[in-house]
Amino acid sequence: MNHDAETFDRYDSADYVNTFDDVAFYLEALIDEGEDDPRMIAHALGTIARSQNFSEIARQAGMSREGLYKALSPDGNPTLGTVVKVAHALGLRLRFEAIA
Numbered sequence: 001m002n003h004d005a006e007t008f009d010r011y012d013s014a015d016y017v018n019t020f021d022d023v024a025f026y027l028e029a030l031i032d033e034g035e036d037d038p039r040m041i042a043h044a045l046g047t048i049a050r051s052q053n054f055s056e057i058a059r060q061a062g063m064s065r066e067g068l069y070k071a072l073s074p075d076g077n078p079t080l081g082t083v084v085k086v087a088h089a090l091g092l093r094l095r096f097e098a099i100a
Contacts (some may be wrong), residue, residue, distance in 0.1 A: 014050040023048055023092070038083075039074065045086050046072030052090070060089035 017026050027044055034040030049057040049072065058068040062085060071078035072086070087094055 012050075013047045017048050017051040020091070023090070027092075039077070042072050042076055042078050042083065043074055045083065045090065046076075048090055049086065057086065057089045061085040 013026070017023055026048070027041075030040050030044040046069070049068070054069070055065050058065045061068060061082065063071070063082070068082075068086070070076055071082055078086075084094055
């Protein structure tokens, strides 16, 4: 009997966020699922930043790579200013829409 074990890579959403459409759909889905939880938004931005050049995103946001990684980690609590700067560095703009 051949019992070759299959190996799997760890799943990382950053591997699948490659286009602006991917980014938009990913953010919309996370915001909808996360019920506007700011930590989910920060985590999503971190995933998107990791799908690109994280060091360059940090530089454009005016932060160190380590500081940005910590701010956008699941335990991070970035300021709104950080979120806006990262969004801009990713080519995104924060927008509000009426829900009522």
